[in-house]
Amino acid sequence: MRHEWGRRSVLKAGVAAFGTALGGAWPRASAAGAAAESADLSAVTGTDLYQGTLKTIEQLGGMGRFVPKGATVGLLINHQFRNPGAHVNPDVAAAVAALCWEAGAKSILSLKDERFTYWPRQGRTSDAARRLTPCSGNYVTVEVPRGQALRKAEVIKEFLAAEVLINVSVAKDHEGTRYACVLKNAMGALTYGTCQFFHFGHGKGGWYGDVEFLSQCVADLNLLRKPDLAVADATTILTSNGPFGPGKLAKPNVVVAGASAVSVDAYCTRFLGVDATHVSMIVRSAALGLGEADPAKVKTRETSI
Amino acid sequence: MRPASDWSIPAKPQAAGGATASWVGVLTAILLGLNLIWVPHGTAADQADRAILLLFPKPEEVRPWVPDGPAQLAEGQDLFALIDGGAELFLRHGFERAAVQSYALAASRHIQVEIYMMRSMDGAAEVFARKTGPGELPLALGDAGASGEYYIVFRRGRFLVTVAAGDANADAKAAVLRIARAVENRIPARCP
Numbered sequence: 001m002r003h004e005w006g007r008r009s010v011l012k013a014g015v016a017a018f019g020t021a022l023g024g025a026w027p028r029a030s031a032a033g034a035a036a037e038s039a040d041l042s043a044v045t046g047t048d049l050y051q052g053t054l055k056t057i058e059q060l061g062g063m064g065r066f067v068p069k070g071a072t073v074g075l076l077i078n079h080q081f082r083n084p085g086a087h088v089n090p091d092v093a094a095a096v097a098a099l100c101w102e103a104g105a106k107s108i109l110s111l112k113d114e115r116f117t118y119w120p121r122q123g124r125t126s127d128a129a130r131r132l133t134p135c136s137g138n139y140v141t142v143e144v145p146r147g148q149a150l151r152k153a154e155v156i157k158e159f160l161a162a163e164v165l166i167n168v169s170v171a172k173d174h175e176g177t178r179y180a181c182v183l184k185n186a187m188g189a190l191t192y193g194t195c196q197f198f199h200f201g202h203g204k205g206g207w208y209g210d211v212e213f214l215s216q217c218v219a220d221l222n223l224l225r226k227p228d229l230a231v232a233d234a235t236t237i238l239t240s241n242g243p244f245g246p247g248k249l250a251k252p253n254v255v256v257a258g259a260s261a262v263s264v265d266a267y268c269t270r271f272l273g274v275d276a277t278h279v280s281m282i283v284r285s286a287a288l289g290l291g292e293a294d295p296a297k298v299k300t301r302e303t304s305i
Numbered sequence: 306m307r308p309a310s311d312w313s314i315p316a317k318p319q320a321a322g323g324a325t326a327s328w329v330g331v332l333t334a335i336l337l338g339l340n341l342i343w344v345p346h347g348t349a350a351d352q353a354d355r356a357i358l359l360l361f362p363k364p365e366e367v368r369p370w371v372p373d374g375p376a377q378l379a380e381g382q383d384l385f386a387l388i389d390g391g392a393e394l395f396l397r398h399g400f401e402r403a404a405v406q407s408y409a410l411a412a413s414r415h416i417q418v419e420i421y422m423m424r425s426m427d428g429a430a431e432v433f434a435r436k437t438g439p440g441e442l443p444l445a446l447g448d449a450g451a452s453g454e455y456y457i458v459f460r461r462g463r464f465l466v467t468v469a470a471g472d473a474n475a476d477a478k479a480a481v482l483r484i485a486r487a488v489e490n491r492i493p494a495r496c497p
Contacts, residue, residue, distance in 0.1 A: 080389035082407065082417045083469050084455065117373055120413060175394065175435070184390075192385040199393070207397045241436055244391025246456035246469040248440045 038065065039301035041258035041267060046305035049235050049255065050124065053095035056231070056257045059301045062103070066229040066259070067164050069104030074162025075132065076111045076227075078169040078185045079118045083245030085238035088170045090119055092233045092255055094128035096168055101131065109135045109158045112188050139191050146288075147220035149201065149213055159189035160225055167227035167261060171234040171268040173242030176208035177215065179272050179279045180243055182230040182261040186221045215280035222261060223288050230261040234271045262291030263298045350402075353422075354378050357404045360420050360464075362487035370416055370480055373409035378402070388419075394435055395421055395465075399428035408484075414471055418484055421465040429460040436467070447489050457485040461492045 038061030046052040057063050067073055075097065081087040100108050110132040119129035138157045144150045159165065169185035177184065187195055198217040202210035234254040241247025252271045258264045262285045266276035276282050276293055286293035358376055377387055380402040384392040387405065395403070401422045408416045423429045430449070436458050437451040444450035447461030455478065456469035468485045470477035 081391060082415070084471055086391075117407065117409075117415075174390075180390075188389065192382060195385070195390075207393050240438065240440055244388055244394070246453060246458070246467060247436075248453065249455075 038062075039258075039299050040260070041256070041263050041295070041298045041300040043254050043256045043267065043300065043302045044305055045252070045254045045303070047253055048305065049089050049091040049233075049253075050095045052235075052253075052255045052305060053092045053231070053257075054099065055303060055305055056255045057096070057099055057229075059303065060229075060257055060259070063099035063229075064103045066166070067100050067103040067105050070106045071104075071163040072161075073100050073105045073108045073164045073166060074111050074158050075100075075108055076159065076165065076167045076169075076185060076188055078188060079114065080112065080188065081244055083238070083247075085236045085247070085249045086170065086172060086243060086245040087118070088168050088233045089235055090125045090129075092231065092235070093168050094119075094125040096166060096231055097128040097132060098124070100164075100166070101128075105164075107133055109133050109162055111135060111156050111159055111162075113137070142224070144220050144224050146223055147217075149216035150197070150220035150224075153221065153224065154191040154194045155224070156189045164229070165225055165227045166229045166231065168231045169233070170237065171232050171256075171265075171271050172238040173240055173247065173272060175242060176211060177218075177279065177281060179265075179269055179274045181232050181265045181268050182227065183218050183222055183265050183281050183285055184243075186225075186227075186261075187218065189225075190221070212280055215284050218281040219284040219288050219290070222285055222290055226290055227261050228259070230258055230264040232256040232264050232268045234268050237271055239272060258298070260291030260298075262286050262293050263295065266291075266293045267295045267298070267300070350380060353380075353402055354404070357402060357420055357422055360488055360491045361404070361406050361418060362484055362491075366487045367408055367480070367484060370408040370410045373407040373415060376404045376406040378404050394432055395423070398431045399424035401463075408480075410477075414477065416468065416470045416477065416480055416484065418488065419467045419469075420488065423463045423465060426463045429463050429465045432465045433458065433460040436465075446485060447492070450485075455481070457481055459485060459489065461489060464492050466492075 039059050042056045042059035044052045044056045077088050077093045079087045097108055113134060120126050135158045139154045140157045141152060141154050142160065143152050167182050167185055169182045171181040174180035198214050199207045202213035204210050234252045234256055236249055236251050238245045239248045239250050250271065256264050256267055262282060265282050269276045269279055282293050292298050379387040384395060384400055384403055401424050403419065403421045405417065405419045433449055441451035441453045444452045444457060447459040450457065450459035455473040456467060458467045466488050468481045470481050
């Protein structure tokens with residue numbers, strides 16, 4: 001159901017979002033609980049995707065670093081696509097959810113509706129899914145105070161309201177931006193109307209008539225609500241015909257996670273054979289201070305299991 | 306996006322009424338495609354939905370794979386709610402309506418069939434050209450067809466169809482081909 005907000009509500013939401021962008025509005029877990037040597041970016045290679053995801057988060061210092069006890073967690077999973085390599089493997093998403101429960105989350109909100117029976121009906125993955133609260137479709141209009149291209153957006157209310165936002169996406173080819181993963185997945189929280197603005201707001205015509213404008217909108221959106229934890233599934237990835245597929249596949253079998261969506265995305269471009277400095281949304285997001293785009297400058301831990 | 310079960314038609318309409326209903330459906334699809342049927346205001350979308358649903362194969366043609374829930378339907382910009390960012394390619398080339406049906410085997414394996422009806426044959430050809438490249442092998446199917454490791458894409462008239470398995474095992478690939486041929490046979494050959 002769509003909620004129409006009055007001007008006052010819009011302003012309040014905009015201010016709240018601005019506070020978020022400054023990093024002060026949302027309660028955060030104490031870093032004291034995290035391991036002293038925890039990394040800022042973690043990558044684990046292995047064929048057991050569930051265990052690989054657990055290990056990836058562990059190397060960051062554990063989920064407690066991101067999810068305080070009693071917190072409401074918003075989970076934005078890229079699971080709208082059914083074709084192989086085009087969506088997050090359910091084992092990866094389920095492991096993230098399981099860790100949130102283990103950290104003491106009060107509730108986990110699934111920000112997007114499940115499509116095409118995403119969650120298996122049996123096993124550990126279905127157990128995690130059963131406890132998620134669906135909340136897609138509850139949109140609010142907010143201003144984007146520091147947005148350069150995006151000034152107003154219609155977003156899922158809980159995308160802003162959740163105390164902790166975890167963006168779980170899949171690294172893959174994208175016909176317009178060449179590469180898509182965590183930063184681009186934030187568009188999953190928008191209405192079709194706002195997505196159209198990303199494509200046509202420049203006024204030049206064509207879905208990808210101005211990729212720079214689109215990329216700036218993506219950066220602005222991530223500024224509106226920066227994810228607290230970014231998780232990238234690079235286990236099976238679509239290397240052509242993205243974002244929907246079907247297309248050619250690669251199987252790096254890597255799960256990547258980090259506190260910065262920019263750093264996670266920059267790291268994952270290697271799986272598509274793309275240079276992060278050539279992906280405008282990464283460059284523009286880094287320029288907004290959303291994270292380090294040079295993987296060499298990020299404290300990274302890589303492991304195989 | 307709407308599940309097919311929202312309509313007063315069976316969730317598996319291709320099975321309803323057997324061969325007679327199937328023939329009526331195919332004929333309806335042909336006539337709708339040629340714009341030779343006039344339908345009262347307010348029911349045109351329902352008629353078109355019925356017609357596109359009848360392009361899916363009958364359950365016996367798909368066994369041992371079984372339909373995994375009702376087909377999902379989308380018209381115009383609703384496609385965005387169905388396939389998210391994947392809709393962009395279709396919408397910019399004159400998308401009209403789509404039906405997506407998943408088939409499952411042993412709970413963990415699936416095949417997805419997507420049927421897109423474009424406004425014109427050119428629209429279908431443009432989407433086909435974007436979806437296929439050197440990585441796919443040409444396949445004699447419809448007006449043009451191509452196959453990848455685990456999927457088939459083809460176009461016929463103003464329809465663009467993809468049939469994709471979740472894996473590239475031999476049985477899944479055989480089922481993908483069987484389903485693709487079944488859909489091809491149901492699409493009116495001279496649809497403009």
